[in-house]
Amino acid sequence: KxxxxxxxxxxxxxxxxxxxxxxxxxxxxDPESFSWAxxxxxYVFIDFFASWCSHCQHxxxxxxxLGELMxxxxxxxxxxxxxxxxxxxxxxxxxxxxxxxDVAEDLAAPILIGKVDCVAYxxxxxxxxxxxxxxxxxxxxxxxxxxxxxxRTILEMTNYLATVEKDFYDTESHLHSASMEANxxxxxxxxxxxxxxxxxDEWHDEDHPGCHLNGVLMVDRVPGSFQVVARSKYxxxxxxxxxxxxxxxxxxxxxxxxxxxxxxxxxxxxxxxxKNHIDPLQGNVYVSELHEAYHHHMKLVPTNFYSRRDGQTxxxxxxxxxxxxxxxxxxxxxxxxxxxxxxVAVTFRTTSRKWYDYLTSIMAIVGGTFTLVGIFESSVRAxxxxxxx
Numbered sequence: 001k002x003x004x005x006x007x008x009x010x011x012x013x014x015x016x017x018x019x020x021x022x023x024x025x026x027x028x029x030d031p032e033s034f035s036w037a038x039x040x041x042x043y044v045f046i047d048f049f050a051s052w053c054s055h056c057q058h059x060x061x062x063x064x065x066l067g068e069l070m071x072x073x074x075x076x077x078x079x080x081x082x083x084x085x086x087x088x089x090x091x092x093x094x095x096x097x098x099x100x101x102d103v104a105e106d107l108a109a110p111i112l113i114g115k116v117d118c119v120a121y122x123x124x125x126x127x128x129x130x131x132x133x134x135x136x137x138x139x140x141x142x143x144x145x146x147x148x149x150x151x152r153t154i155l156e157m158t159n160y161l162a163t164v165e166k167d168f169y170d171t172e173s174h175l176h177s178a179s180m181e182a183n184x185x186x187x188x189x190x191x192x193x194x195x196x197x198x199x200x201d202e203w204h205d206e207d208h209p210g211c212h213l214n215g216v217l218m219v220d221r222v223p224g225s226f227q228v229v230a231r232s233k234y235x236x237x238x239x240x241x242x243x244x245x246x247x248x249x250x251x252x253x254x255x256x257x258x259x260x261x262x263x264x265x266x267x268x269x270x271x272x273x274x275k276n277h278i279d280p281l282q283g284n285v286y287v288s289e290l291h292e293a294y295h296h297h298m299k300l301v302p303t304n305f306y307s308r309r310d311g312q313t314x315x316x317x318x319x320x321x322x323x324x325x326x327x328x329x330x331x332x333x334x335x336x337x338x339x340x341x342x343x344v345a346v347t348f349r350t351t352s353r354k355w356y357d358y359l360t361s362i363m364a365i366v367g368g369t370f371t372l373v374g375i376f377e378s379s380v381r382a383x384x385x386x387x388x389x
Contacts, residue, residue, distance in 0.1 A: 006234045007151040008055060010062040025067030027114040031124045034116065043111035043175070044139040045148075045161065050119050053133040053236045059152050066157060067113035073178045110175050111161060131241030132232065140168055155183065216256065225338035239332040244293050246335050248281040253300055253339070254315035262305075262315060270305065270348055277301075277317040286335070288324065293333040297321045302345040317346065 029037060029046070037044050047063050049056035118125035118133065128137070128144075136148040138161075145164065150156050158179040165175040217226060230242045252259045263275060286294040299319040306312055319342075327333045 006149070007153055007156075008234065009058040010065070010153040010155075025069070025071035025113055026064055027067075027112060029114045029116050030121055034114075034124060037112050037114055038139055038142040041112040042141055043161070043165075045111055045113050045157075046137050046139070047115040048118055048125055048128070048130045048133065048135040048137065049115060050133045050236070051117065052119070055234065055236055056134045059134050062152055062154065063113070063115065066154060069154065069158070070111055070113050070178055073110055110178055129241070130238070132235035132237045134235065138164065140164065155179075219339075221341065223338075223340040225336060227334040227336050229332055229334040240329045241290065242333050243288065243290065244333045244335045245285075245287045246294070247283075247285045249283070250279060251281050251318075251337070252279050252315075253318065255313075258313045258315055262313075274303070274317065274348075277319070278315060280318050280320050281322075284322075286322065288333070291327050291329055291333070293325055293327055293335055295323050295325045295336040295338070297323070298337065298339040299342050300339055301342045304345065304347045306347065306349040 026047075027033070027037065034046075045066075047056075047059065049059070051057075116124060118130060136152075138145045138148060145168075148157065148160060150160055158175070161175040162179040211230075213228065219226075228244065228246065230237055230244055259278065262270065262278060281296070288294055297320065301317040301319065302314060303317050304312055304314050325336075
């Protein structure tokens with residue numbers, strides 16, 4: 001399945017930067033404050049990052065603006081609540097004012113926008129199984145909700161949060177206000193404002209197939225190898241958390257057209273045992289854990305097929321061994337395929353006979369039969385004659 005491109009950061013911020021004050025609303029979290037944040041806030045939106053990660057550096061300005069936006073919404077929520085309380089109860093009720101202040105504080109923060117430096121707090125990131133940077137994770141009521149995988153823009157992220165709010169509480173409140181505020185600041189016409197969408201609660205494996213590699217490699221006729229390593233256009237993968245489990249659908253050596261004719265047609269007559277060695281890894285699944293990877297060692301046997309119509313067709317039979325290798329935690333696991341050429345070659349030759357070859361064979365059979373009958377008849381006659389004497 002084709003994966004959609006993800007916008008790495010909000011390219012429109014520099015156009016509308018006059019709407020942003022530059023004050024950061026993002027909270028730097030450590031293990032202690034992280035636990036506090038989950039306990040004290042209904043929504044916590046965290047960017048797990050590494051300072052050396054280029055994708056994280058691209059996201060940083062957008063993330064700071066998102067935090068500022070939430071602070072602005074918090075200020076508006078508090079001011080509106082205090083004004084309403086003043087209109088309803090007057091300014092002389094000190095007890096009510098104290099209670100109103102407490103309620104206003106609860107209303108003030110629609111969501112906590114935070115970030116965790118995984119270089120400084122590696123154990124905290126390991127606890128939450130962070131395997132790539134940046135990892136943007138939403139927590140609701142102190143529990144993991146899901147990882148945000150959409151565009152890293154203000155409008156997309158605020159719309160996502162409003163959607164979660166509507167899905168979780170079946171209401172449109174503070175996060176919906178943040179989404180509307182973002183649309184205003186980005187200059188989006190009101191009729192184009194996006195509404196909260198339906199959340200997909202179910203996970204379907206067919207929607208997350210992983211990476212599918214398909215293609216042809218041109219290699220020299222000498223021993224060599226190639227590796228498959230996990231990479232992402234949108235994230236920096238952590239080597240120690242990379243899993244390179246894989247399934248092989250097709251891996252062959254030789255001209256693709258000749259291999260296809262050999263495997264799927266009867267144009268080249270050859271035993272099934274030979275066909276099975278052309279692609280012996282087909283359909284095999286290799287599952288590995290962290291710090292592990294499968295290495296495949298292949299011996300290539302040159303195999304030639306001769307026919308009068310097509311001449312010589314060369315492919316390679318494969319003798320393979322697969323071993324599970326243990327990888328250093330600091331190294332990037334890779335599925336390695338090494339190959340070596342066998343000094344022994346196999347040749348299959350297909351020949352056809354002319355019509356007169358068949359006629360000659362028939363005559364030879366008839367002649368041979370006549371000779372044997374003659375010998376048998378002579379032996380019987382000789383034995384009979386001797387007995388009479």
